[in-house]
Amino acid sequence: MNDSNKPRALSRRQLLVLAGTGGLGFRALALRPFRPEDQPHAPSHAHLKDFVPKIRTPDVDQRKIVEKRENVRHRVHAKLRKRKLQVARSSNAGSYAKDTGLRRYMYGNTKIGGSDIDLPFILTARSGDHLDLKALLDLFEEIVHECYPRSDVTQTKSSIKLKFRTFKYPIDIVPMVAARDDPEREYLFRADGRKILTSVSEHVKFVKNRTARSADSGTVRFNDMVRLFKWWRELHATSDVVLRQTHTFLVELLCAKAFDEHGVATSYTQTLHTWFNAIARTVTERRPVQFDSKPRRAGGGWVVLDPVSPENNVVPEMWGDPQLDQLAQWFWEGAAALQRIQERDADHDGKGALRELQTLFGPAIGNLWLLEELDFA
Numbered sequence: 225m226n227d228s229n230k231p232r233a234l235s236r237r238q239l240l241v242l243a244g245t246g247g248l249g250f251r252a253l254a255l256r257p258f259r260p261e262d263q264p265h266a267p268s269h270a271h272l273k274d275f276v277p278k279i280r281t282p283d284v285d286q287r288k289i290v291e292k293r294e295n296v297r298h299r300v301h302a303k304l305r306k307r308k309l310q311v312a313r314s315s316n317a318g319s320y321a322k323d324t325g326l327r328r329y330m331y332g333n334t335k336i337g338g339s340d341i342d343l344p345f346i347l348t349a350r351s352g353d354h355l356d357l358k359a360l361l362d363l364f365e366e367i368v369h370e371c372y373p374r375s376d377v378t379q380t381k382s383s384i385k386l387k388f389r390t391f392k393y394p395i396d397i398v399p400m401v402a403a404r405d406d407p408e409r410e411y412l413f414r415a416d417g418r419k420i421l422t423s424v425s426e427h428v429k430f431v432k433n434r435t436a437r438s439a440d441s442g443t444v445r446f447n448d449m450v451r452l453f454k455w456w457r458e459l460h461a462t463s464d465v466v467l468r469q470t471h472t473f474l475v476e477l478l479c480a481k482a483f484d485e486h487g488v489a490t491s492y493t494q495t496l497h498t499w500f501n502a503i504a505r506t507v508t509e510r511r512p513v514q515f516d517s518k519p520r521r522a523g524g525g526w527v528v529l530d531p532v533s534p535e536n537n538v539v540p541e542m543w544g545d546p547q548l549d550q551l552a553q554w555f556w557e558g559a560a561a562l563q564r565i566q567e568r569d570a571d572h573d574g575k576g577a578l579r580e581l582q583t584l585f586g587p588a589i590g591n592l593w594l595l596e597e598l599d600f601a
Contacts, residue, residue: 240508267574268565271581272492275589276448279455281325285393289320289341292391296343299371300364300397307367310348312402312410315424318342322431324450324476326458328392329588329595336458342383344398344424346410352401357382357413360399368397381415400424426532430515431476434483444488444495450479452496452585456558459586466550474538477528478503481513493569497562504555507548558584 281289297314304311319325320341329336345364352360364384369377376387384397400410403421411419431447438446453475461467482499489495506513507526515531526548530536540547561584568577578590588594 266491266493266566266569266577267572268493268569268577268581269491271578271590272452272496273443274592275585276451276492278588278592278595279327279329279451280323280448281320281327285327286320288391289393292388292393293341293343293395296371296386296395296397300345300367303367303370304345304347309351311351312346312348312407314343314345315428316342317344317398317424317428318396319454319472321428322450323435323447324431324454326451326455327595336455341393341395342398343395344400344410346400346402346424349402349404352399353404353411355401357415357417360401360413364397364399382413420533420536422530422533422536430480430531434480438483438488441488442490444490444492446479446483446488449483449488449492449495449499450476452492453479453499455586456584459584460554464550464554466547467554469540469543469547470551471538471540474528477513477531477538478506480515480531481506484515493562493565497559497566500555500559500562504552504559507552507555510548 293316301311301314315321318341326336347355355363361379361382361384365377365379368384368386372386372388375389376385378385378387380396382398384399385394386397387394398412400412403409403411406421408425409421409423412422413419431450434446438444438449454472457467457470457472457475461470479499482502486498486502489498505511510526512526513528514534515529516534518534525543526539527537528539530538561580565577565580568574568580581589
């Protein structure tokens with residue numbers, strides 16, 4: 225998105241007014257009614273229905289990912305055994321395991337890297353609970369470099385990133401340690417010294433259970449809605465620092481709360497409109513987002529709590545009102561675009577609906593060949 229298309233910054237008061245009107249302040253004109261029975265036949269829904277399977281990781285890449293991931297798993301596991309370190313389990317994780325991953329794509333300044341290939345190695349408590357984050361990362365960096373001496377091996381804040389010369393998807397190897405008193409959970413080490421009790425498998429189930437529940441409503445699936453929001457975020461992140469800092473896990477949890485409260489409609493267009501509005505209102509009003517009924521202490525800023533580790537607030541610590549208001553405005557702008565799209569649908573203006581969709585999802589929607597042509601090595 226170029227600077228001329230960036231939304232005009234709204235004040236805090238203006239955002240709260242929008243929350244009170246359901247976002248209708250973006251449109252001064254009276255809105256045409258759009259009948260639910262018309263949704264699956266709308267031009268915009270047809271475009272989105274064709275677009276969704278094209279932005280997922282292609283099947284041929286998925287097969288290569290599985291092959292490479294299992295090769296890495298086998299080699300690293302063997303090196304750990306040689307060092308007398310026991311692995312409790314090594315589960316599949318990240319967007320690939322959740323089926324929310326994106327295909328690789330480049331257009332202008334926008335570069336979408338594709339599926340996360342997260343590969344956790346969960347050491348037994350006996351093997352790993354005496355190690356801190358630096359010791360774990362140093363250990364795994366050495367082992368991965370031994371396995372792949374000609375590849376690029378680097379430490380991140382909590383993982384080892386492995387990049388191959390002939391394989392376009394990097395793999396994040398995440399060292400973790402099993403909890404002594406809970407065999408189904410493990411500790412994730414943070415750069416600030418915290419040890420977060422979590423569960424890789426529960427995070428995957430969190431998404432997959434909602435995807436399964438959404439199947440009862442027809443075409444629209446929860447994981448595909450997450451995929452659309454992630455694509456939207458990636459496409460606009462290059463022009464906005466707040467969206468660049470908005471991790472996909474935060475987007476995923478905001479989508480989950482919208483799904484829990486509103487479900488999915490019979491069309492992608494109506495579901496997107498409902499979710500954009502709901503998330504915009506949640507951010508504007510700083511409504512706490514949690515997935516249990518346990519009361520939490522007020523204060524301390526806006527919270528979006530990890531459903532598996534409720535003590536973990538996934539909102540960036542440095543965010544204050546300016547960042548949160550900017551995030552809310554992005555969602556209000558999305559809701560307004562969806563309202564215009566539904567108006568075009570009601571007028572049977574397929575070209576107008578497509579133009580509005582492209583402001584959200586880029587030129588590839590309606591021009592699916594671009595997704596094939598604009599992949600990158």
